[in-house]
Amino acid sequence: MSLLDLTIRNVKRNFRLYSIYLCSMIIGVIIQFTFLSLMYNEDVINALQNRQGFQTGVLVASAVIFLFIIFFILYANSFFMRQRKKEFGMYLLYGLSEGQIVRMVFYETLVLGAVSLVAGVLVGGLLSKLFGMVLMNLMRYDQTISLLFPLKAIMVTAAMFFLLAVMISLQSLLLVNRVQLTELFHAKHKAEKPVRVSASLALLAALLVGTAFVIIGSGKDSIFWQDYMKLSLWSSVIGIIGGTYLFFRQLTGWALQTISRRRKYHEGNTVLWTSSLRFQIRGNTLNLTFITLFSAVIMMLMSFVTINYQVQFEAVGRNLPNDLAFQSLDPSTNKRIDSLIQQSGHQAEFHLTQETLVTSPVTAMNAAFDNPEYFTTEVLLVAEKAFNDIVKQRGDGQVVELQGQDAVALSQGSDFPRTYASGEWPSFTVKADEEATFQLVQKKDYAYLGWASDPVESMGIKPAVLVISDEAFGSLRAHAAHRTFEIYGLQDADTAEELSKQIHAIVTQTPGAYYSSFADVYSKQIEGSSLMLFASGFLALISMFALASVIYFKQLREATDERQQYAVLRKIGVDNRQMKSAIRKQLLFVFMPPIVLGMLYSWLIIKSYILDSVQDFPELPGIVWSIMGIFLLIYLLLYSSSASLYYKIVNQRS
Structure with missing residues (x-):
């Protein structure tokens, strides 16, 4: 049997496991192709005033988004490879070399990559029309967007994902070379030790987070920031980072320990979900701390960009309140300019x-x-x-x-x-x-x-x-x-760029003469802020999927490790309803704290230092909460999917 035949058999036999990995890759292709296709869409380009700036901005944004896709896919591959350690151990035992296993993984990646590329381009092409219309709507341009599949966008996306396939193969090589044959068979039997918890450290965690909340929530005009700015800044940073770490390391551990000491601890399914969590604290602390902090940053970025976009229309009008204003010149020149205006489409x-x-x-x-x-x-x-x-x-x-x-x-x-x-x-x-x-x-x-x-x-x-x-x-x-x-x-001052160029050329022949045109700034500001909002939305989407996937894949890996324990629970009479309830509670305890704590951090900072400065826009708080609600929805969807898949894994007969 050739390696290619073995690859095809592996995909068929482990389709459920491959489908999770395949979905991750398809999501990456869709996002990357959708974004790139806009850069090469002639309908979009023709509607813009600042075409060069748009293409440069899209290029930079697509590179940043691709970095997050790399993180997302490589983390998924890491989970995928660890799930197959026993399988690789069998191959090594039967005489396959590490190089042959890596080559087989490369073939698998190419097959999955090809499927992902075709599916992602098809779906991404359809979505590019939709998102192109969204972008034009953000810029308030009345432009029809055609359904296109730009060849350049397809080629760039294919090249990027071939590069990703090479990186996945290198990662697989490292993972296979890093372990011994015996370790491949027994990797799932390594258990984490529960963390020692302390009531004083748990109290310190609450104190640090509370201090950060008080200082940040006091606002920029408070005595903290006016008289003790450096001290307040460091206190806030230490409170957020250190407090978040101790929150997951000590406060949650202390809370679980306290629950385990209650009289009714052994009633219901409490013991099922708390006992497992106590052993996961050590391995989850850094991950959950990073996810909390980075989620807060992403939500703040998205909120700031959205606020910037929302106030931009009025801000341009405030900065340049006159559609056209210039220092009066000699009568003949003034009359010439007036004639240009009358002959233009902007009466x-x-x-x-x-x-x-x-x-x-x-x-x-x-x-x-x-x-x-x-x-x-x-x-x-x-x-x-x-x-x-x-x-x-x-x-x-x-x-x-x-x-x-x-x-x-x-x-x-x-x-x-x-x-x-x-x-x-x-x-x-x-x-x-x-x-x-x-x-x-x-x-x-x-x-x-x-x-x-x-x-x-x-x-x-x-x-x-x-x-x-x-x-x-x-x-x-x-x-x-x-x-x-x-x-x-x-009339239609926002599209008067050509008229402005003509008049500006005349006025500036007089050195130092004042000239101001609403159109000069409007298109640049609106196109720039719209692109920033659009790109940030894609970045936030893929980054939140990447962050949530860290929890998602780790919980599925732990489900595989705990399959034996759940088999024992079935034998002693724990029914499926109790198992499902215990799994939902256990995963809720892992999924929800990072996003809720991140939402609190981001809301407090946005409210105290941005929203309070733009009180002329009463709709902004609702917009910020909507953004956070979308992030929460992403986590809830992944939580629901994870709980369902977790139950299927632990319910499998070994």
């Missing part, structure tokens, strides 16, 4: 010509503008009426009412906008031909002109603007330089 909904006064600050800029390094060093003064005219066109209800020397600082991007109480008004002095001092009645997180922009380099710097009363503006008008701006509201 002007309104056009305002507004005058400002140019001054230099005498008072330190940070008195009126947060993060003054992002603002121009000169301060523009705009009249109350002119400002309110723009506000009415925008329809956002930000009108002001000023008198005398009152002023409002437009500190767009401020984390702490403020309306000052009467009598607490800070003063702010500017100078033109003479000095003028104003009383700041409000610091607004709002923009009059917004960031200067560029079709290529995106945002530059933003003008510093004070809104002053019409009376004060009229008094200063004769003592300051004037600067006029042309401000347009356009």
Whole structure:
């Protein structure tokens, strides 16, 4: 019998075991091909404004996703190989060399890889159309996506999985070479020792985790972070990492020990599931600690990216509130630009010509503008009426009412906008031909002109603007330089990139002239944040499957090791219902703590340091909980599958 014949017989005889491994590989192919096919889909590429950035981003993201697929598949293969140690021992006993066994495993991997590639490409191709439509919807582009199977995507996916097959063969070689023949037959008889638990260490675990919760939950404005930032940071890190390790090493062990000392311990099936868990603590501690921490990181990443995407649409509008704004040039040039706008597909909904006064600050800029390094060093003064005219066109209800020397600082991007109480008004002095001092009645997180922009380099710097009363503006008008701006509201401003390029080329012929266009930033920001969200979703999906598979495969391996014990339990009268109940409780105790603890960590950090800073978006907490709910669902599905398969394994007759 040739090695190829033996390979085919092995696959047929152990189809149930191979099916678990095959499913892992198919999932990997589907995710990789679906993602790569979008990079080569002409419909997707043609809809984008920043095509080069998109392809670079997809390439980097696909490489990261493939690393997680490697981890996922290699861990599955490790489980697969350990389940077959006795089989390999028989082959060695019958005279096969280690090289022949590894070659047989390589053939098996190629067969499974070929099946996975065909099935994964077919399913992935269908899903790529769906996910392409999802991506276009995220970017808010109205683009039809065709059902395509790009040859380049197929070739790259095939090359990646051939490389993975080679890596699997090397891993198999190491696993076979690492053990002796006698060890292959008796590998399943090695039992772990129960960990010694201590009530004081269990209390320390609760104390460390509790301390981290208190410090993190206090928020960034608390005394912990304002006055003791380094100490708080280290306390939080040690509390989370050390507390999580001790939670699984000591606190759970102490809880199980406490349960075992109860009077009614031997009633029902409690003894069945707790006794097994006490012997698994040593082997599970590092795995569960890593899974908890990494799950928290993945959920935080996904939540942050989703929040970033959700606020991006409004954020671009806040950063560049005018569809088109530029410093007024000579009449003929202004007329030429106006003609370009009228001839484009983006008709002007309104056009305002507004005058400002140019001054230099005498008072330190940070008195009126947060993060003054992002603002121009000169301060523009705009009249109350002119400002309110723009506000009415925008329809956002930000009108002001000023008198005398009152002023409002437009500190767009401020984390702490403020309306000052009467009598607490800070003063702010500017100078033109003479000095003028104003009383700041409000610091607004709002923009009059917004960031200067560029079709290529995106945002530059933003003008510093004070809104002053019409009376004060009229008094200063004769003592300051004037600067006029042309401000347009356009139809379909988000797709006006070509028009923006044409006008930008004209305006920038005047050195230092201000220019800002909503379209310059919108497409880059939205495409970038959409791609980041899309890629993060794939990364989170495969990483959560990889993390959950660590528990999944370890529990199935332990099921195989415990088959003999369950056979004894059947002989002494334990029925199937009691067995199933004990297995479900045992696996629930292993599957749920990592995801629940990870959810608590991630929610506390996201809530205290992100959600509290974006309270203008009340829908965000629900979105974050939805993300965490999806991760919890993945774990529940794997828990259910693991419990079912665990029972089948231990119920097999040896």
